[in-house]
Amino acid sequence: MPEYDENKQAGIWRKLGLKDYEYEMIVEQLGREPNAVELNMYSVMWSEHCSYKHSRSMLKLFPTDSPRVVQGPGENAGVVDIGDGYAAVFKIESHNHPSAVEPYQGAATGVGGILRDIYTMGAQPIAFLNSLRFAPPDSDRSRYLFEGVVAGIGGYGNCVGIPTVAGEIYFEPCYRGNPLVNAMCIGVMPLERLVLGQACGEGNLVVLAGARTGRDGIHGVTFASEELSDQSEKDRPAVQVGDPFLGKILIDATLEAVEKKLVVGVQDLGGAGLTCALTETASRAGTGLEIDLEKVPLREEGLAPFEILISESQERMLYIVEPERLEALEEIFNHWQLPLTVLGKVTGGREVTVRYEGEVVAEVPAESVAGGAPAYDPESKEPGYIRQLAEFDPLALPPVEDPGQVLLDLLASTDIASKEWVWQQYDYMVRTCTLQGPGGDAAVLRLRETGKALAAAVDGNGRLTYLDPYLGGMLAVAEATRNVSCCGAEPIGITDCLNFGNPEKPEAFWQFRQAVEGMAEACRVLEVPVVGGNVSFYNEVEDEAIYPTPVVGALGLLEEADSNCGTGFCRDGDLICLIGPQRVSLGGSQLLKECYGKVDGKPAGIDLAMEKKVQALLRDLVSGKMVSSIHDLSDGGLAAALAESCLKGSMGARLDLPSAGHLALELFGEGPSRVIISLPEEQLELLSSLAAKAGIRMIELGRVGGDSLEIRCGGSRVLKLGLAEMKKAYGEVFECIMK
Amino acid sequence: MKFGVIVFPGSNCALDSYHLVRDVLHEKVEYIRYDQKHLDGFDVIILPGGFTYGDYLRSGALAARTPVMEAVAGFAAAGGLVLGICNGFQVLAEAGLLPGALCRNDSLQFRCRQVLVRVENSSLPVTKRTAEGRVLKMPVAHGDGSYYAPPELLKELENRGQVIFRYVDAEGKVTAKANPNGSVDNIAGVANRHGNVVGMMPHPERAGEKALGSTDGLALFESMIDFCRGREVPGNA
Numbered sequence: 004m005p006e007y008d009e010n011k012q013a014g015i016w017r018k019l020g021l022k023d024y025e026y027e028m029i030v031e032q033l034g035r036e037p038n039a040v041e042l043n044m045y046s047v048m049w050s051e052h053c054s055y056k057h058s059r060s061m062l063k064l065f066p067t068d069s070p071r072v073v074q075g076p077g078e079n080a081g082v083v084d085i086g087d088g089y090a091a092v093f094k095i096e097s098h099n100h101p102s103a104v105e106p107y108q109g110a111a112t113g114v115g116g117i118l119r120d121i122y123t124m125g126a127q128p129i130a131f132l133n134s135l136r137f138a139p140p141d142s143d144r145s146r147y148l149f150e151g152v153v154a155g156i157g158g159y160g161n162c163v164g165i166p167t168v169a170g171e172i173y174f175e176p177c178y179r180g181n182p183l184v185n186a187m188c189i190g191v192m193p194l195e196r197l198v199l200g201q202a203c204g205e206g207n208l209v210v211l212a213g214a215r216t217g218r219d220g221i222h223g224v225t226f227a228s229e230e231l232s233d234q235s236e237k238d239r240p241a242v243q244v245g246d247p248f249l250g251k252i253l254i255d256a257t258l259e260a261v262e263k264k265l266v267v268g269v270q271d272l273g274g275a276g277l278t279c280a281l282t283e284t285a286s287r288a289g290t291g292l293e294i295d296l297e298k299v300p301l302r303e304e305g306l307a308p309f310e311i312l313i314s315e316s317q318e319r320m321l322y323i324v325e326p327e328r329l330e331a332l333e334e335i336f337n338h339w340q341l342p343l344t345v346l347g348k349v350t351g352g353r354e355v356t357v358r359y360e361g362e363v364v365a366e367v368p369a370e371s372v373a374g375g376a377p378a379y380d381p382e383s384k385e386p387g388y389i390r391q392l393a394e395f396d397p398l399a400l401p402p403v404e405d406p407g408q409v410l411l412d413l414l415a416s417t418d419i420a421s422k423e424w425v426w427q428q429y430d431y432m433v434r435t436c437t438l439q440g441p442g443g444d445a446a447v448l449r450l451r452e453t454g455k456a457l458a459a460a461v462d463g464n465g466r467l468t469y470l471d472p473y474l475g476g477m478l479a480v481a482e483a484t485r486n487v488s489c490c491g492a493e494p495i496g497i498t499d500c501l502n503f504g505n506p507e508k509p510e511a512f513w514q515f516r517q518a519v520e521g522m523a524e525a526c527r528v529l530e531v532p533v534v535g536g537n538v539s540f541y542n543e544v545e546d547e548a549i550y551p552t553p554v555v556g557a558l559g560l561l562e563e564a565d566s567n568c569g570t571g572f573c574r575d576g577d578l579i580c581l582i583g584p585q586r587v588s589l590g591g592s593q594l595l596k597e598c599y600g601k602v603d604g605k606p607a608g609i610d611l612a613m614e615k616k617v618q619a620l621l622r623d624l625v626s627g628k629m630v631s632s633i634h635d636l637s638d639g640g641l642a643a644a645l646a647e648s649c650l651k652g653s654m655g656a657r658l659d660l661p662s663a664g665h666l667a668l669e670l671f672g673e674g675p676s677r678v679i680i681s682l683p684e685e686q687l688e689l690l691s692s693l694a695a696k697a698g699i700r701m702i703e704l705g706r707v708g709g710d711s712l713e714i715r716c717g718g719s720r721v722l723k724l725g726l727a728e729m730k731k732a733y734g735e736v737f738e739c740i741m742k
Numbered sequence: 743m744k745f746g747v748i749v750f751p752g753s754n755c756a757l758d759s760y761h762l763v764r765d766v767l768h769e770k771v772e773y774i775r776y777d778q779k780h781l782d783g784f785d786v787i788i789l790p791g792g793f794t795y796g797d798y799l800r801s802g803a804l805a806a807r808t809p810v811m812e813a814v815a816g817f818a819a820a821g822g823l824v825l826g827i828c829n830g831f832q833v834l835a836e837a838g839l840l841p842g843a844l845c846r847n848d849s850l851q852f853r854c855r856q857v858l859v860r861v862e863n864s865s866l867p868v869t870k871r872t873a874e875g876r877v878l879k880m881p882v883a884h885g886d887g888s889y890y891a892p893p894e895l896l897k898e899l900e901n902r903g904q905v906i907f908r909y910v911d912a913e914g915k916v917t918a919k920a921n922p923n924g925s926v927d928n929i930a931g932v933a934n935r936h937g938n939v940v941g942m943m944p945h946p947e948r949a950g951e952k953a954l955g956s957t958d959g960l961a962l963f964e965s966m967i968d969f970c971r972g973r974e975v976p977g978n979a
Contacts, residue, residue, distance in 0.1 A: 157852050161883070162793040164754020248796025252751050338775070339751060428852045430883040432948050433791075435758045449953070451761065565953065 081534025220315025476521025
């Protein structure tokens with residue numbers, strides 16, 4: 004190994020977030036010591052955020068293939084075949100740390116970033132989803148973060164004209180210093196239009212377009228790869244600032260260029276900026292690049308070469324262009340009044356050579372910078388709390404006295420209450436394809452080109468994953484795909500955002516490992532591939548980690564757009580049935596959290612084979628137009644789901660539950676693979692036979708009708724609530740809190 | 743009979759009008775570039791919603807100064823039909839082709855939801871197929887939709903029948919709760935003096951198919967088609 008003078012440079016790479024061992028690897032791969040510019044390039048690309056060095060070995064567990072998968076993990080986004088010559092492109096990504104420091108811009112640029120990943124592939128973006136976690140909105144700070152993030156998501160998404168159609172929000176004290184902001188985007192394109200982020204073809208031009216480069220987001224990825232602290236406020240300059248208008252015209256211009264086949268490669272500039280775009284495109288194509296850095300249009304004078312190379316200024320794109328097509332490309336960009344600059348060209352080598360005013364300031368092997376970071380296999384150790392909490396028996400708690408009041412309290416809890424205050428700030432209808440918007444189990448978007456539709460949902464339960472990470476991982480996959488199936492769509496792929504603590508701590512890594520193994524198992528059994536995603540580690544403040552929070556975005560395909568199904572009761576006299584296993588638990592439930600202030604106990608396990616059968620049955624029911632509504636049982640169990648279906652459809656219901664075992668468990672117990680459906684009576688026979696044939700438990704609970712929700716158990720009435728009082732409890736929570 | 747939909751940098755609802763006219767109403771429609779200087783051959787010009795030029799400075803202010811807007815002014819002066827929806831309304835107001843101004847919503851937040859509007863004047867080329875007092879359901883989606891005009895101007899607008907839509911409740915009553923943005927007198931849409939230029943914050947193009955929750959917006963497009971085909975005589979023209 005070449006020697007290096009430790010006294011001379013020691014500390015420099017450490018300050019840039021590199022370990023001594025990693026520096027040695029760089030020297031070895033480079034065959035010499037890097038200069039300061041090169042060291043900066045390595046440090047951003049070898050950050051956790053870009054290199055996945057603590058997660059790569061685990062992510063290999065995910066099944067990533069199916070007959071529909073066109074592009075799995077490794078590109079800007081996953082691509083699946085949706086028939087008729089079309090493909091869907093989708094991905095979810097976190098922007099947690101920036102949002103903790105600057106909520107509006109942090110969230111806005113999170114949306115802008117995931118958007119670029121989609122149209123970079125050549126796809127027209129058609130929808131956003133998001134998954135958010137905050138501390139309870141009981142302090143000015145947490146309300147500020149919540150309000151700012153929501154405004155930022157809307158601010159960017161509304162302006163670019165892509166609807167924000169679904170999402171989920173939970174509030175737990177563990178997210179106090181470290182909220183989670185996960186944004187997902189879906190795009191659609193003709194398959195033949197797919198463009199990859201590859202710098203192909205010696206002699207082709209490397210072209211930069213969009214915003215000028217400034218000092219914003221310098222070392223943003225390094226900031227994202229460390230724990231937050233009370234000093235993080237000073238990292239505000241590491242947060243980028245978004246310009247959604249520029250983002251919008253960049254989409255239009257890029258898609259026009261792709262449609263006219265003027266570009267052979269496209270790569271957005273996100274984390275690690277130009278360094279990432281240059282080294283990844285060259286590395287993927289096995290080519291080299293020569294760049295004249297002084298040509299990069301700057302926002303201010305005096306940026307050092309290393310700053311230009313690692314700036315994360317938003318709304319910038321890199322294109323690989325055949326020289327004879329440059330003029331046509333310029334014409335498009337001129338129309339949109341967007342700057343376009345030729346930076347250099349593709350070479351036959353394997354190096355990225357960066358010149359500044361004629362002088363070579365960096366010369367690095369593309370593959371080493373983009374893919375040479377070590378893959379760690381960190382130590383993992385089961386945290387002590389796991390066994391301790393699992394011993395708790397929620398059934399030993401004093402029984403609930405007034406189930407009606409408990410249901411009202413649950414409906415008014417921030418986790419369950421209507422999120423209309425949030426989504427009315429998002430344009431969820433623009434592009435006029437939204438058949439089902441926010442507030443259902445999944446969003447449904449029609450595809451004008453094919454007459455089919457896509458359904459999408461995001462789900463993850465940090466509380467349950469905290470109690471049992473392996474189970475939590477399985478549940479996230481199961482719930483997201485179930486929600487898509489509830490609308491009648493077949494899950495065809497998932498994208499995941501894995502939000503965890505510091506992977507260098509054995510307990511945090513154990514959580515990560517367990518959750519990934521659980522997700523992988525669920526994907527295998529449910530036969531749904533993971534086509535892309537993102538890992539966000541170091542979600543800790545002052546040694547306090549968040550709940551391990553794997554979030555899954557599922558995409559489903561509906562063969563007929565008009566045969567989708569909603570969650571609300573909609574026909575007077577319809578029968579109401581419960582489908583799915585009996586197994587429920589109060590461990591980790593909303594009831595335990597809201598009414599007893601506990602996050603404790605053992606959540607109900609999942610039988611994945613049964614989950615798969617239930618989902619298949621749901622799809623058959625919807626495509627056969629047999630049911631009026633389907634609603635997944637989730638937070639707050641059966642009672643909360645019934646109330647939600649009543650409220651959604653503004654119709655009451657009367658139910659007789661067969662047993663009077665443990666009342667709270669019956670009403671509020673939570674367990675997977677369970678849904679309530681409403682259907683016309685004449686369909687009951689067919690439903691019974693289909694369920695029996697599949698070996699799925701199905702029980703008749705009651706009927707839709709009236710203007711109240713009445714539940715009887717073993718013959719006696721246990722609760723009766725009017726629609727109006729439920730609506731008041733459920734509907735006005737955030738309006739009051741955020742006033 | 744041909745519709746034109748102007749695409750400014752940052753327009754994002756152009757597709758929705760285009761789709762409605764072509765695929766639902768089966769009429770001819772073309773996109774118009776913001777730097778185009780003439781509008782020959784078009785019968786109706788639609789200024790769609792969006793965030794033209796990011797709504798920087800003021801909503802619609804920069805788009806109002808693009809080359810195509812001179813052509814729109816000429817087209818309107820010659821009696822052509824112009825419909826500005828949402829940001830398109832803001833552009834028309836900024837261009838001086840419609841009275842009044844659109845200010846920040848009183849909630850200070852973007853609002854996307856279904857609203858109800860009452861037709862106040864059904865004699866215009868854009869409302870002929872409706873009836874006075876009829877309540878239409880269509881969505882709003884905007885941050886700067888609070889209509890304002892000074893009292894004297896308001897009185898004039900009322901007297902001349904230039905107020906054409908008002909936010910109302912399910913009973914057709916003007917209430918504060920029905921008003922999504924704080925518009926003065928619940929005004930949701932206005933016309934110019936001749937009734938051929940109309941601006942409205944709600945989105946009729948998003949209310950043209952049952953699958954989207956309402957078909958009440960169709961009547962406005964069909965009215966314009968009737969007018970252009972000469973089947974109907976414009977009321978206020």
